[in-house]
Amino acid sequence: MSTEDKGIASGETPKETVESVPEKRAKRKPALPEEKLRLLKLRLLISRHRPHFTRMNIWQFKRLEDVWRSPRHFLDNKIRLQRKGFPPMVKVGYRGPRAVRGLHPSGFEEVLVSSVKDLLGLDPAKHAIRISAKVGKKKRGEIIKKAEELGFRILNAGG
Known part of the structure; x- marks a missing residue:
């Protein structure tokens, strides 16, 4: 097929019909020793067989x-x-194993955040944040913006 058959005049470049897909950010991983990684996998296996x-x-x-x-x-x-x-x-x-009890499946410690001030004492290398359900849309946006600046993993960012 020629370009004229497709309805495109010669010399024009065809427009892209596919919309640009937003890039997904890679999820942060905690810096864990090999032993904790092994125990997290073991906890997953145990919970699969738990009745x-x-x-x-x-x-x-x-x-x-x-x-x-x-x-x-x-x-x-x-x-x-x-x-x-x-x-x-x-x-x-x-x-499950005692060393990994209470950890998120990713290996981070979960922390419930309801204001920007709650982020100050946390370490992005070992804490992941979950924004409280009682937080409104405006304040939620502020928390997400500040958390991304500091490098936290947000567990319920919503998209």
Whole structure:
């Protein structure tokens, strides 16, 4: 096909039809020792095999919510007695490694921020910020701007 067949006069360059896609910033990674990286991966593997803990009698009553409650009462509570065929009970053995408890899956420590002043005492190498849901649009923009200047990773920047 020639350029005239496409509806483009000779000598003109065709205009791009594809809109420019905004560049995505690379997400910051924390500087962690090899041991912590290994433990983060181990925590992920453990949590994949961790069962879903269900409340006793959730299958009988619609009014109950599916949130774990420790089975303390009654002589014949099958979950407390750990009977075969009933859901598993929460135990210490299901926990993850102590060194990485409470860390975000990326390896940063999560910090809830509700004002620009909250950013001052934090270290961008080990803290990631989550902006509070109670913060309005104007103040949220100010926090994001200041956090990007300081080099923080924002967990809920919104796009």
